[in-house]
Amino acid sequence: MIYRKEGYIVSKNLDQLTVNTIRALSADMVQKANSGHPGKPLGSAPMAYTLWANHLRIDPKNVNWINRDRFILSAGHASALIYSLLHLFEFDVTMDDIKDFRQYGSRTPGHPEYGDTEGVEATTGPLGAGLSTAVGMAMAQEHLAAKYNKPGYEVFNNFTYALVGDGCMMEGITSEASSLAGTLGLGRLIVLYDSNSITIEGSTDLAFHENVRERYEAYGFETFLVEDGNDLEAINAAIEKAKTNLEKPSFIEIRTKIGALTPLEGSEKTHGSPLGEDNIKILKDNMNYPSHEPFYVDDSVRTHMKNILEEKHAAYLEWEKMFKEYQEKYPEDYAQWVEDNRELTLDEFFEDETLWDFGDKPVATRSLSGIVINRLNKKYNNLFGGSADLAGSTMTLMEGETSFSKDNYAGKNLHFGVREHAMAAIGNGIVLYGGLKPYVATFFVFTDFLKPMARLSSLMEIPATYILTHDSIGVGEDGPTHEPVEQLTMMRAQPNFITFRPADGVETMAGWAVAMTSTKTPTALVLTRQNLPQLEGSSKDATKGAYVISDTDKIDVILIASGSEVSLALDAKEVLEKEGIGVRVVSMPSMELFEAQSEAYREAVLPRDIRKRVAIEAGSSLSWGKYVGFDGNYVTMDTFGASGKGDVLFEKFGFTVENVVSKVKEII
Ligand SMILES: Cc1ncc(C[n+]2csc(CCOP(=O)(O)OP(=O)(O)O)c2C)c(N)n1
Known part of the structure; x- marks a missing residue:
C-alpha cells in the first residue's frame, strides 16, 4: 500500500525539488550506513534549504572567506542534513563521501567534525554547543567590524546562523549563551529553531513545557513563529525580516514534523534509526520524487545549484573588490589585520x-x-x-x-x-x-x-x-x-x-x-x-614542559613538582643535600609538552636509571604514576581540602619540607 500524506503541497518547482533532494539524500545516507538520524533532516530540510539558497553568503570557491556567513548545525546529530547541503552546494563533499556516511576515515563522520569536512564551521553533537559557539562567532564579527570597518567598507558584516532543536533548547549552555547574546544585542545572530516537540524519549511534554519563544523574547531576541515548517515563503520572510533587525539577535521558531512525509512522521522512531527501505520508498512517492534510485539527484537540481552558486560567487567577488580598495585606502589597518593573522613563533x-x-x-x-x-x-x-x-x-x-x-x-x-x-x-x-x-x-x-x-x-x-x-x-x-x-x-x-x-x-x-x-x-x-617566590634557575625551558631547575653532582633522588610545589621541592632539596642525599629538582609545568620532546631530552631530564623519584603536587596522585613508577613516592592530595588559612592547609595536607624529606627517606 502506498502511503500518501494529505495536506502537503508537493510542488514541482526547483526549490521544492531541491528540498526533497536534501530529504532523499539524508534518508538514503542513513539507510546505507544503517545508522544515523534521518528524522530531523526530513523536518528541517525546508528551513535549511531556504537559508542556504536565499540568504547564506558563502562561496565554495572561497571557503575561508573571512566575511562568509557562518552556519552552525547545533543539532549535530542531523549531520546528514549538512552533508547533503554541502554536497549540493558544491563544497568538497562528493557523492562518494555522501555514500561513505559514518564510515571510518570518511569526510562525513557521524556528527559534524570541524577539520574533517570542508564547510563544517564547528564540531557539534553535544547539544547546545553549536548555538553557544555561534554566539562567540557573532561576537568576533562585531568586534572585528568595530575595529576594522570604515564608512562604505563593511569588511566584516556577515551573519551567523544556528540551527537548533528541542534538545539544544533544553540544554543549560544555550540559556547561558543566549542570555549573553541578547544582552549584547548581537543583531547578526539568527537562530532557526526546528521545533518538532520530539526528542529521543518521545514528546517534549515529558520534560519541557515552557514557551521557548517567550524565553528568547526575555533574553532580548526578536522572535518569530513560522507555523508550517514546509512553507518556504513564510520561512524566507521570517529570515528576511530577522536580517533587518541589527539591534537584536533573532530567534525563529519553525514548527516541523520529525520524519516528515514518511509513515513515521511525528514519531521519535525516526530520530535515530534508519527509516527502512519501504518507508524511504513511500517518502519518495510522497514527495513525487523523480526516482527511487538511492542517492538520485536530478540534473535540474544540479543546474539550479550552479545558478545559485554563481550569485554567491558574485557576492564574494564584490566583497573582494571592496576589500582590495580598503587595502589601498587603509594600508595601516590592512597591515594590522595581516599581522593579527600571523602565526607567532x-x-x-x-x-x-x-x-x-x-x-x-x-x-x-x-x-x-x-x-x-x-x-x-x-x-x-x-x-x-x-x-x-x-x-x-x-x-x-x-x-x-x-x-x-x-x-x-x-x-x-x-x-x-x-x-x-x-x-x-x-x-x-x-x-x-x-x-x-x-x-x-x-x-x-x-x-x-x-x-x-x-x-x-x-x-x-x-x-x-x-x-x-x-x-x-x-x-x-x-x-x-x-x-x-x-x-x-x-x-x-x-x-x-x-x-x-x-x-x-x-x-x-x-x-x-x-x-x-x-x-x-x-x-x-x-x-x-x-x-x-621567583625561583633561581627557572627558565624559558619551561616551554618544553619540564626541565632541571636545580641539579646535583650525584643524583640519589629526583623531586618532580609543578607550580606552587616547585619551591617546596627546592627547599626540601636543601635539607636533603645537607644530609648527603643528592637531589635533582625537575620543574614540570606541563606533562603534555614534556611528552612532545625528543626521547633524548626526556632522558636527560628524567634518566631512566634513576628510579627514586618523588612527585610533589597539590593535586591527585593519579597523574604521576608514569613518572614516579614502582620505586617512587608521592606528596600529593587524594582527599578534598578544607576551609582554613592556605598555609595551614598546606601543612595539614603534608606539603611541608619535613614530609617531603620523610617521603624521600622512605624510598632511599
Ligand atoms: C549534551 C548532549 N546530551 C545528550 C545527547 C544525546 N542526544 C542526541 S539527540 C538527542 C535528542 C535531541 O532532540 P531534538 O533536538 O529535538 O532532535 P530531534 O529529535 O528533532 O532529532 C539527545 C538526547 C547529545 N547529543 N548531547
Whole structure:
C-alpha cells in the first residue's frame, strides 16, 4: 500500500525539488550506513534549504572567506542534513563521501567534525554547543567590524546562523549563551529553531513545557513563529525580516514534523534509526520524487545549484573588490589585520627580554599572568578575553581597554557573566571565526563547569586559551568547594590539551608563550591565588614542559613538582643535600609538552636509571604514576581540602619540607 500524506503541497518547482533532494539524500545516507538520524533532516530540510539558497553568503570557491556567513548545525546529530547541503552546494563533499556516511576515515563522520569536512564551521553533537559557539562567532564579527570597518567598507558584516532543536533548547549552555547574546544585542545572530516537540524519549511534554519563544523574547531576541515548517515563503520572510533587525539577535521558531512525509512522521522512531527501505520508498512517492534510485539527484537540481552558486560567487567577488580598495585606502589597518593573522613563533617571545622580567618579589602566578596579559596587549593587537565574573580574581583585565558591550563592540575586555560553560564555547567560536586571540578565565575548580567545551577545543584542534586560577588548597578559607584536587588529572587526561601549571614569573610567561604560539592545541594556564617566590634557575625551558631547575653532582633522588610545589621541592632539596642525599629538582609545568620532546631530552631530564623519584603536587596522585613508577613516592592530595588559612592547609595536607624529606627517606 502506498502511503500518501494529505495536506502537503508537493510542488514541482526547483526549490521544492531541491528540498526533497536534501530529504532523499539524508534518508538514503542513513539507510546505507544503517545508522544515523534521518528524522530531523526530513523536518528541517525546508528551513535549511531556504537559508542556504536565499540568504547564506558563502562561496565554495572561497571557503575561508573571512566575511562568509557562518552556519552552525547545533543539532549535530542531523549531520546528514549538512552533508547533503554541502554536497549540493558544491563544497568538497562528493557523492562518494555522501555514500561513505559514518564510515571510518570518511569526510562525513557521524556528527559534524570541524577539520574533517570542508564547510563544517564547528564540531557539534553535544547539544547546545553549536548555538553557544555561534554566539562567540557573532561576537568576533562585531568586534572585528568595530575595529576594522570604515564608512562604505563593511569588511566584516556577515551573519551567523544556528540551527537548533528541542534538545539544544533544553540544554543549560544555550540559556547561558543566549542570555549573553541578547544582552549584547548581537543583531547578526539568527537562530532557526526546528521545533518538532520530539526528542529521543518521545514528546517534549515529558520534560519541557515552557514557551521557548517567550524565553528568547526575555533574553532580548526578536522572535518569530513560522507555523508550517514546509512553507518556504513564510520561512524566507521570517529570515528576511530577522536580517533587518541589527539591534537584536533573532530567534525563529519553525514548527516541523520529525520524519516528515514518511509513515513515521511525528514519531521519535525516526530520530535515530534508519527509516527502512519501504518507508524511504513511500517518502519518495510522497514527495513525487523523480526516482527511487538511492542517492538520485536530478540534473535540474544540479543546474539550479550552479545558478545559485554563481550569485554567491558574485557576492564574494564584490566583497573582494571592496576589500582590495580598503587595502589601498587603509594600508595601516590592512597591515594590522595581516599581522593579527600571523602565526607567532616561540623565538619572538624568547627574544623579547622585557616580557620575562618579573623582579624578585613573591607574587601569585595569577597576578604574574595579569602582568603578562598587559604586556602582551601592548605588543599584540588582537587579544580579546575575559572571565565569568571573576576578572579581579583571575587578573584577566586588560588595563586601559574598554568593556565589550552592546554599545561598544570595540571593547576588548569580555564579561561573560557567571556562565562558564557558554564562556568556553564562546571562546571556541571566537577562535574559529579567526583573526583574534581570545582567552577565557575562571577559578580552576570550575573547570568542571566548562570542561565539555574545553573538550571540543581539543577535538577541533583549535588554540583556545584558558586562564584557571586558585589552583589548589592554596585557595584557603573558601574551603573544599573552591579547592581543586582532581582537576589537574582530569585536564591532563584530555587528548590534545596543554595543562600548564607554572611555578613563578618566568614559567608563567613561558606558559603564555606556549598559548600564544599554539596552532592546534588549547592551553590552560593553571595559576595560584597565593604568592610564590621567583625561583633561581627557572627558565624559558619551561616551554618544553619540564626541565632541571636545580641539579646535583650525584643524583640519589629526583623531586618532580609543578607550580606552587616547585619551591617546596627546592627547599626540601636543601635539607636533603645537607644530609648527603643528592637531589635533582625537575620543574614540570606541563606533562603534555614534556611528552612532545625528543626521547633524548626526556632522558636527560628524567634518566631512566634513576628510579627514586618523588612527585610533589597539590593535586591527585593519579597523574604521576608514569613518572614516579614502582620505586617512587608521592606528596600529593587524594582527599578534598578544607576551609582554613592556605598555609595551614598546606601543612595539614603534608606539603611541608619535613614530609617531603620523610617521603624521600622512605624510598632511599
Ligand atoms: C549534551 C548532549 N546530551 C545528550 C545527547 C544525546 N542526544 C542526541 S539527540 C538527542 C535528542 C535531541 O532532540 P531534538 O533536538 O529535538 O532532535 P530531534 O529529535 O528533532 O532529532 C539527545 C538526547 C547529545 N547529543 N548531547
